[in-house]
Amino acid sequence: MNPTSQGHADIQSFSLVRDDLLFHLQRRVGLIPPAGLGIGRRALFYSMLGWLPLVVWAWGTGRMLPGGPGEPLLGHYGVHVRCLVAIPLMVFGEALAQRMVPLCFAQFVRTGIVGEALVPRFREVIAGGMRLRDRAYPWVVIGGLVVVWTTTVLMAPNPDEIAWAGDRSARTFGAWWLLLVVRPLFSVLLLAWVWRLVLASVVLVRIARLPLRLVPSHPDRVGGLGFLARLPAVFGPFTLAVSSVVAASWAHLVEYHDVPVPSLYVQMVLLALVLIVLVAMPLLCFTPSLLRLKREAMLDYGVLLSEHGRKVQRRWLAGEAGLDDDAMLNANELGATADTQTLYESVTRIRPVILNKGVLLAIAVPAALPMLLLVAGQFPVKETLLKLLTVLL
Template identity: 40%
Template sequence: MKDQKSSSSADPIDFIIVRNDLPIRWQRRIGLAPDNGLGVARRALFFAMFTWLPIVIWAALESRLLDRASGEPLLAHYGVHVRCLVAIPLLILAEGMALRVVRTIVAQFIENGLIIDSQRDRFVQIIKDTTDLRDKAFPWVIVFALTLLWLIGVPNSIHEHELSWATLDAGLGFGGWWFLYVVRPVFTILLLGWLWRIGLIFRLFYLFSKLDLALVPAHPDAMGGLGFLQKLPKAFVLVTLAMSAVLASRWIHDSLFHQIALETLKLPLLSFAVLWGLTVLAPLFVFSAKMISTRKKAMREYSALLSEHGRLVHQKWILGQNIGERDILDSPELGPSADIETIYAAVKNMRMIPIGKSCIMPIIVPIALPMIIVAATQIPLMTILTTLFKALV
């Protein structure tokens, strides 16, 4: 496959967000990942089984899988299963989607003519430097260190209720320890890894924004030709879904078994949606300064152009003056006054940040889908769907 070429033979303007970073290199050494590629399907299946099966087997042997005599059984703790069978696989499968989306976005800087010839070498160097940073070990050493600090610093009592199925008379059983020191670290490392990748894209876009980009103020996308950047949140759809699923699974348990009211979940849900949304959109904000300066400059230039065009039209057709041959009146690019006013309006409507509805939906939808199930524990599903339909149409 094209995205599985070695780094040495890759196109210099071809940026791959996931390829040879430290965890992938380790997994290739043990045969879990292929030599050329990511092997996301096999890795997702492996880590799902690796994290989940030991817990289920232990719970079954200890009669804690279905038996309520010892308290809430393992099957009633949806968060454990969703974390292992849904969230962890999604965080791995997301690598393939992010690879394709980010690769396409970076290529469009060239394809859309935003990189002028004098800036191309710098553009290529930025990609090379970011690729080198992607493959360094130290960011992942920090990820592992933060995960270790999380394991040491956060008391096990914070998971006391979630581990009630694993509590024996003598203390926490094997299943509980496996969740704390295998499942939790795997999930945390994968999640922190995605935060690092978003940071990497932030750096890449920040350096792009410092180039002399050939923005088009009157571009139909109302973003100077940067409208394609709105695809970025699609790269993290599965990451967003994984996080939302983990939250929803815990809240479903609390709703069904502990009668937690939905009203109490509104603030945590809103906080998560806002914080995660800002995180995903952060790389797009770096273009704001460039877009603002481009719009300001264009407003002055197009205003002067429109004034000159209008003045000549008024002199020729209203005052009946002989203005001679004027290129500005005969230019097919500008056309009649109505056309030039349309161009000016397009410049005036240019946004100051490359964010629109198509950019927000890939964040909101994967957050909302698991939450519909949470709401369905207390509100009839048809009522929820009808409300959503009315809100959308």
């Protein structure tokens, strides 16, 4: 097997979600089978582990539906969304990461951006990412953060968050389960995705430092790195999960505490911006390379096409002999003068960032959708549809 194919095989084995400490713990207890990731069983198990005991207890004590003592559990949308939407989303997101990330990294070799001579160094970068993923200390930090945060919340919980669980002075089973099971479970999965985002960023930064063979005239306008535009979609379930939980908590405040939706607009914008920046930031590590590519390509192509233009002028305007067999004028790669102009324009249009409107939209939609639904909820559906029909018809 030649070095390039061997490197491709190693790169295809890279994963953000396999072989770390959390993966091995879940496999040891049987949640992850010997083959595959056990996505469906884990999503169902974790969501029911958090949600079902709360519902059974609330139903048995008359706190599930309106009409009972205090606020009903049904109205605490954040609890239900956290268990039934956010937790499964973060588990299902692992399947997307397992499929997309190795393909994106393999494209560096397949497209020739990582040449055969550079493959060993590229493989070492990937191997370094695997070693970093397999270390225990990130999970020790995650565990420590979850313990500290859980302890802090236990000492001073948000009164509104556990209002449905009964007397605030005496903790009930529902309150304990929410604080000791649901929140820590969600926090572990949330921080696991934050760590995966950091890990992907570290690997991309190390790749960006390699002497990559970017193509100035590539039609994707980013030197051939356009395939990386798919990478932010891997974190779409994560951003959707976070946004859903926060938006659901705000929906409870709007419904039960008369908080006006417009008063939340600033917080909504800030949350969306934070999520978009977090997911988009890893791709910005290639900006220095793209800026350098454009700067050098404009100089190099400027020299090449200037010489080509002078020879065209000498041949056709000055009538100079001896240029009929000139290699530059007869080169298929350059073609006619119009083709050289197109070539130079493609160089001048190189973008400094891989992000484009499509990528930003793919990042922004999961981050903003739950909040947009909350905003839309303040408008009467019937009247809104009638107005839309009036405008359209």
